Amino acid sequence: MRPAWIRLSQNTQILYLLFCLCHYTQAITILVPRSTITAPVQGSALFSVDITCTGTPAIRWMFSSVSRQQSIAAWMLGGSANITQMYEGRAQTHPNGSLTITDLRLQDSGYYTITVTEPSGNSKDMCMVLSVTEVLYEDIQYFIVFIIVLGTLAALLMLCMWLLNKLHNFIKAWRQQRCLPEHNETELQPL
Known part of the structure; x- marks a missing residue:
């Protein structure tokens, strides 16, 4: 009696071998x-x-x-x-x-x-x-400090502009007052 492997045809043996290889x-x-x-x-x-x-x-x-x-x-x-x-x-x-x-x-x-x-x-x-x-939190800290410094500078510049405007108005009013005669005598003419 021949073993089962030998009894299979050659094509079946090849298919079985391919199946085993794929598996x-x-x-x-x-x-x-x-x-x-x-x-x-x-x-x-x-x-x-x-x-x-x-x-x-x-x-x-x-x-x-x-x-x-x-x-x-x-x-x-x-x-x-x-x-x-x-x-x-x-x-x-x-x-x-x-x-x-x-x-x-x-x-x-x-x-x-x-x-x-x-x-x-x-x-x-x-x-x-x-x-x-x-x-890197250092970068964020530098950025925050930079923003605070810029904000402070902007606030100082706005304060200076406001003070200069007040000074300008004061000087302008003082000059006008100085140019006006103290006794303005106007005579009324009869009609």
Whole structure:
């Protein structure tokens, strides 16, 4: 008796081989609209992804920087997420595999890697870069001081203009009074 593999025709064997290859190759696609994200301190960053794969994948987000590497969250797509203690209250997962981090700090700058693993064991990684910028309050303070100085100068100029107008009116009235004779004797003529 011949084994089942040998009994199959050559075309069927080729189709079976193609099916196995397609099944075991990576059928995972991760689309990332923006691979570089810039956000301010105390702001939020959305790591948006669009995942397509066969079956229900496992999602894992990791953070890497020069000084440390940290797991952020792991979950099965559609299930509840296991968020690490360091990111608890700041990380929010989305049903499509995306991740939002709120209350950003300068230390959050670095590489964020998503790993998608299919039930068959195939996995794929995608990396995004987050740059957290510090809002320079010094610039705002200089601007406010500049506005206050300009307002004060404008008020002083208006006060000077008002005083000069009063002085001008006083001098004008004084000159008119000085030019008039003190005793204006006018005689009335008979009609």
